[in-house]
Amino acid sequence: xxxxxxxxxxxxQTSSLSDLDQIELVHEALPEINFDEISLNxxxxxxxxxxxxxxxxxxxxxxxxxxxxxxxxxxxxxxxALAGLSERHHILVGVGSQRKExxxxxxxxxxxxxxxxxxxxxxxxxxxxxxxxxxxxxxxxDQLGRLIECLNAQxxxxxxxxxxxxxxxxxxxxxxxxxxxxxxxxxxxxxPVVLKEVGCGFSLETLKKLNGLGLYAVDLSGKGGTHWGRIxxxxxxxxxxxxxxxxxxxxxxxxxxxxxxAVQGITCDYKIWASGGIRTGLDIAKMITLGADMVGIAxxxxxxxxGGPSQQPEDVALRLDQLFARLSMELKISLFCTGCAxxxxxxxxxxxxxxxxxxx
Ligand SMILES: Cc1cc2nc3c(=O)[nH]c(=O)nc-3n(C[C@H](O)[C@H](O)[C@H](O)COP(=O)(O)O)c2cc1C
Numbered sequence: 001x002x003x004x005x006x007x008x009x010x011x012x013q014t015s016s017l018s019d020l021d022q023i024e025l026v027h028e029a030l031p032e033i034n035f036d037e038i039s040l041n042x043x044x045x046x047x048x049x050x051x052x053x054x055x056x057x058x059x060x061x062x063x064x065x066x067x068x069x070x071x072x073x074x075x076x077x078x079x080x081a082l083a084g085l086s087e088r089h090h091i092l093v094g095v096g097s098q099r100k101e102x103x104x105x106x107x108x109x110x111x112x113x114x115x116x117x118x119x120x121x122x123x124x125x126x127x128x129x130x131x132x133x134x135x136x137x138x139x140x141x142d143q144l145g146r147l148i149e150c151l152n153a154q155x156x157x158x159x160x161x162x163x164x165x166x167x168x169x170x171x172x173x174x175x176x177x178x179x180x181x182x183x184x185x186x187x188x189x190x191x192p193v194v195l196k197e198v199g200c201g202f203s204l205e206t207l208k209k210l211n212g213l214g215l216y217a218v219d220l221s222g223k224g225g226t227h228w229g230r231i232x233x234x235x236x237x238x239x240x241x242x243x244x245x246x247x248x249x250x251x252x253x254x255x256x257x258x259x260x261x262a263v264q265g266i267t268c269d270y271k272i273w274a275s276g277g278i279r280t281g282l283d284i285a286k287m288i289t290l291g292a293d294m295v296g297i298a299x300x301x302x303x304x305x306x307g308g309p310s311q312q313p314e315d316v317a318l319r320l321d322q323l324f325a326r327l328s329m330e331l332k333i334s335l336f337c338t339g340c341a342x343x344x345x346x347x348x349x350x351x352x353x354x355x356x357x358x359x360x
Pocket of ligand 1: 003004007066067068069095096097126157158159196197198199221224225226275276277278296297298299300302
């Protein structure tokens with residue numbers, strides 16, 4: 001619960017470091033489109049080697065709810081609210097780490113009842129790389145199969161979070177064998193696997209290493225929003241040794257923009273998803289025109305759920321719908337004013353430029 005509470009505190013956000021305001025989209029004064037013709041539809045075919053046959057991935061917007069909650073007090077209500085959002089708007093929703101379900105068959109009951117209530121939700125499973133590494137190869141299919149089955153997940157996220165694990169009091173900073181574990185996982189399961197960070201991004205050299213593993217996508221999840229160095233630091237007693245060490249790393253990581261620009265210099269056999277500090281539909285548009293295939297947002301959804309005066313399910317749903325509507329409208333305006341009728345066109349046309357800063 002600590003994590004949830006701290007993630008809503010503005011001090012753990014690195015928004016001032018995101019660099020997203022250095023990018024501008026190029027205005028088109030003659031768009032030659034009517035606003036109501038603009039489509040956000042982005043359902044795609046998956047042809048990843050991790051998927052046995054070509055499969056239609058069912059989401060209809062190019063942005064998603066990044067993995068957040070699982071297995072703690074209050075998480076069932078949050079997951080229900082997000083699954084409802086997914087069912088109403090056909091948006092992909094990542095659930096938080098399913099670590100608990102690995103050793104506890106009872107824990108998967110929560111996911112089964114969620115799925116039963118929301119059969120139309122598009123859900124992604126989630127597990128940390130440092131947990132994945134611990135699973136013997138012979139048991140992968142069985143154990144991961146169970147995590148996927150209880151949720152009926154359409155996508156599986158593996159998160160890599162070395163900074164968080166090493167700072168966290170109860171962390172498991174064991175990452176030896178990570179690449180091999182990812183490769184084995186991709187072979188063992190039949191749904192697309194997406195590797196993600198949790199707010200520190202990927203460097204060019206790391207991205208190169210991920211070719212050839214059969215990943216469907218890599219979600220860059222860079223610095224610019226929720227920062228786990230800051231969250232883990234905030235969980236320590238002020239001025240304790242752990243607090244001071246965490247403080248040293250509270251600006252650590254590659255920004256989402258830096259990671260996205262790094263990727264332009266290489267060929268990847270996986271898609272690029274972007275998240276970390278994405279707060280508006282204009283941010284989503286910037287990521288897409290810079291090469292992201294899908295764009296993730298985490299903390300603002302949580303803020304919409306927890307931040308209002310009422311926790312009645314219908315009021316929470318209304319706040320989530322309002323956030324969804326705002327992001328969609330901002331993205332549509334970004335398409336319209338760059339003269340793009342579709343997300344695919346925005347991606348193709350590369351309508352961005354560096355912002356000119358006034359000379360001093
Ligand atoms: C409360 C909270 C819990 C999170 N838990 C997970 C998790 O279990 N698994 C995961 O892959 N990422 C987790 N994340 C990281 C997010 O998916 C995302 O990568 C990160 O927060 C950056 O996005 P943001 O700046 O939009 O918040 C969590 C984020 C938040 C805010």
